[in-house]
Amino acid sequence: MPSHLLSGSPPALDAAATAACLPWDALADEIAALLRDGSVAVPARTVVALAGSANLFVMPAADSRVAMAKLITLTPGNAGTRRPAIQGDVVVFDVATGERRLVLDGPTITARRTAAVSLLAARHLARAPEGPLLIVGAGVQGLAHLEAFVLGMAVREVWVASRSAASAETLVRRAHALGARARVVANADDAVPHCPLIATCTPAHAVVLAAPPRPDAFVAAVGAYTPAMAELAPALCRHVALRGHIVLDSDDARHEAGDLLQAGMDVSVLPTLRDVLHGRPIPPEGPVLFKSCGWAGWDLAAARLAVHPPVSTGHAPRATP
Known part of the structure; x- marks a missing residue:
């Protein structure tokens, strides 16, 4: 059985489902709320140089309820090919339990936030x-x-x-x-x-x-x-x-x-x-x-919104098949 279908694994959202979790007004409001939240902690990001002028970016952040890590690669050599230059995921955790809650599409998070x-x-x-x-x-x-x-x-x-x-x-x-x-x-x-x-x-x-x-x-x-x-x-x-x-x-x-x-x-x-x-x-x-x-604070704001959407938006995370 593929690992992403194992019982208890968190929903893995594709680009469209990730975008649906992040409507523009709500995301802008969440970013503003994050900037007023004293519990937010954002360590410095780590950049690992890869072959071919590529880089791996590791960007963690957390508040009192949600922790996340964005892991993305930037590969300039993909320009002109069908492979995107930016690839990766944002993994979201519940602080109280340590459980993974969502896996979001990294390039979509980056673009929208x-x-x-x-x-x-x-x-x-x-x-x-x-x-x-x-x-x-x-x-x-x-x-x-x-x-x-x-x-x-x-x-x-x-x-x-x-x-x-x-x-x-x-x-x-x-x-x-x-x-x-x-x-x-x-x-x-x-x-x-x-x-x-x-x-x-x-x-x-x-x-x-x-x-x-x-x-x-x-x-x-x-x-x-x-x-x-x-x-x-x-x-x-x-x-x-x-x-x-x-x-x-x-x-x-x-x-x-x-x-x-x-x-x-x-x-x-x-x-x-x-x-x-x-x-x-x-x-x-x-x-x-x-x-x-x-x-990474902006990525945390997107993760917070995806995990705790406003009731008025009416959207919910959808797992990829």
Whole structure:
């Protein structure tokens, strides 16, 4: 008998079932609740270098009721093949009993919690939450940010810039299916003056945005998560620091935010999303750059929601056959 069918084994959710457990509004709310929960513990993540420039990421976190560990591989060599670059699982445990409760799809957790963190930040920091929204990068994170902002903030116009014309058109079709107007733009910088909401969602192999954002802009930069990676031009980052405000997703970004570190910025003084939710004032003028590098706390928030869904959502975990 296959091990995943043994009596007493926890439900193993595929990508679709994992996504169904994490509706955008509820996930953003759960992330906010986690940032106010004093029982949350998030050790530093472990990164194990593998052959072929691949990495294994081990990211644990726990609160008073739920513990989880995300185990994912990032394999750049899978680009252009049918194998995804990111693979893995999130294993969720009950703290009181030690029992495994769920096994969630790791790439789906990563995509949805990242976009939900951007959504939460935009709800608190965006000056023009109605958009239009410019998405730079039409991959998994581009799709997640499209859905989060259209379904979670009622954005009704989306502009898409991507190196891949086919991927950009796919994202436009998804926007239309969600009831939003959408277009492909050849140059992201040319779209910046028209879009007060911007999400850069690329692999961060090169700078993809250099134009200074509008005074009312909210920019979520999520692609770069190491000091060697950057999506934003240094001059853009310095422009926002001088004329607006920069907010980090977590304290971990202080040593991971390549966009800011390569711009020579002192990240030690920058506020985090936790600071914003705890009442630290962000003056209501100038553009806002939200720099997101990822944190296991966001995965814990997704695990908490999957194990303890709000009664109003009406969804329940479904095991894969």
